[in-house]
Amino acid sequence: GPAVEFEGVSFRYRESGRNALHEVSFGVPARGLTAIVGPSGAGKSTLFRLVERFYEPDSGRVLLYGADAASMPLHRVRRLTGHVEQDHPLMRGTVRDNLVYACPSAGEDDIAEALRLVRLDRAVERLPERLDTELGDGGRGLSGGERQRLAVARALLSRPSIVLLDEASANLDADTEAELRGVVASISRERAVVTIAHRLSTVMEADRIVVMEDGRVRAVGTHRDLMRRD
Ligand code: ADP
Ligand code: ADP
Numbered sequence: 001g002p003a004v005e006f007e008g009v010s011f012r013y014r015e016s017g018r019n020a021l022h023e024v025s026f027g028v029p030a031r032g033l034t035a036i037v038g039p040s041g042a043g044k045s046t047l048f049r050l051v052e053r054f055y056e057p058d059s060g061r062v063l064l065y066g067a068d069a070a071s072m073p074l075h076r077v078r079r080l081t082g083h084v085e086q087d088h089p090l091m092r093g094t095v096r097d098n099l100v101y102a103c104p105s106a107g108e109d110d111i112a113e114a115l116r117l118v119r120l121d122r123a124v125e126r127l128p129e130r131l132d133t134e135l136g137d138g139g140r141g142l143s144g145g146e147r148q149r150l151a152v153a154r155a156l157l158s159r160p161s162i163v164l165l166d167e168a169s170a171n172l173d174a175d176t177e178a179e180l181r182g183v184v185a186s187i188s189r190e191r192a193v194v195t196i197a198h199r200l201s202t203v204m205e206a207d208r209i210v211v212m213e214d215g216r217v218r219a220v221g222t223h224r225d226l227m228r229r230d
């Protein structure tokens with residue numbers, strides 16, 4: 001069955017009184033890339049927060065592998081999901097140090113596997129932030145694309161089955177974006193990957209696209225289905 005199912009989910013932020021979601025229903029298959037597309041304020045990030053159970057729906061249900069997230073232990077919900085945080089700061093030290101710091105319970109195997117998946121396996125001893133005082137071979141800093149992939153590796157450390165990726169906040173050049181897309185396509189072969197994007201044009205390769213506007217689902221389909229509709 002699907003990794004995530006939103007069943008008639010409505011949600012209002014108490015703090016602002018904003019109705020962020022209105023009876024949202026759609027499914028995220030257990031394998032493949034699902035893209036949520038829509039303008040700022042459409043409710044995309046709110047969907048992520050409900051999947052990770054930072055909030056619970058006012059009505060409707062969020063199902064994770066068929067079980068209501070609201071009745072699952074929180075640690076189980078968090079173990080199922082990995083969130084790629086774009087603006088997570090890098091610390092001094094090696095790529096390995098950064099991963100251990102992000103997830104102290106991760107073992108060498110988890111680190112090796114996460115780096116392999118993002119094609120950074122040979123970078124484990126590199127220093128993401130090269131300092132001028134650190135000369136020599138080990139001192140090469142990471143490029144923007146490598147940092148991006150390190151952010152993905154960080155999210156993969158706990159071996160989540162559902163990966164949430166916020167592309168909308170990333171400011172990537174064309175090469176970096178292509179690298180990241182390659183990695184995302186390959187990791188989505190074995191797990192559910194959900195990505196947020198502002199524009200349809202950046203998620204051509206998604207297996208399923210969910211178009212959101214004003215807290216509502218406007219359309220669901222492949223890129224081709226959605227182009228035909230316009
Ligand atoms: P994005 O388009 O990437 O979602 P926004 O500018 O809409 O960016 O939001 C930036 C941040 O501000 C988000 O973390 C969002 O949750 C938060 N935010 C947006 N609207 C409000 C609000 N009315 N009250 C409090 N926080 C908000
Ligand atoms: P998107 O990710 O599509 O930009 P959001 O899910 O961030 O949209 O926001 C949906 C609606 O909820 C917007 O009206 C936004 O202002 C509001 N909102 C988002 N985050 C918060 C928050 N933390 N507190 C209050 N209102 C918020």
